[in-house]
Amino acid sequence: MVFDSSTLILLAKIDLLRESAEDISIVIPPKVKEECLFKESLDALLIKTLIAEGKIKVEKAGNQEAVRKLRADFRIEEGEAQALWLGKRLGVPLAVDDGPTIKACKVLGVQFVTAIHFLINLRARGKLELPLALAKLDALAAYGRYSRKIIEDAAQRLRGGN
């Protein structure tokens, strides 16, 4: 799955990025790497470590003209456009928590998931105990700022309700 900076950093902030990287193959374009490592922080350090361990792969977004067009068409930045282009070229979903990029995904028919899906997926696969999963959901509710309806549904799913 190709990741945009938003979801990558969100998962790093709630300390679920390593678990996600061990569960699914994560690919990012160079600009996303640059954006995530732009300033020293704990999440930047975690992302840098996972790249060094080969758990996050950095893959070039080749077609500069196409990336420029995506930026112009959808008013998104280079990292977001590179991730979108890479997802489309590889034919894989994009992990993204950014509004304009989500809109671009819908227009272009690129499938997408968000940080909260990784939390629910890890719980469904038995990789997280319920109390820990609920604590992560609390953190994600704050950092991810999902609507109350989404958080309530997610809590129900974590408890095994759906």
Next chain:
Amino acid sequence: MGVISLRLKDRDLERLDELSKATHKDKSTMARELLEYGWDFLMFKYYKEGKLSLTALAKKLDVSISEALDLLKERGIEAPLGFDDYLKGFEVFNQVK
């Protein structure tokens, strides 16, 4: 630092004076601070309206994306994800697995 002159409404001048006295700062400093607050407010508004992406917001605020997420958290600005899109995400995950 550049210099500009601009006309302000009486009401705005009164507000500037009031803030300046309350914070013990001169009017120029207070005006610069208000401009910064106004800029940040406007950028968050644009983000909320979907006119700015997260990366663009971070650039406009001169912060990293991680710091921009912290600021969005502080302000409690809701994520741009509809419930239907959230539900579709599960189908995507099931296909990936």
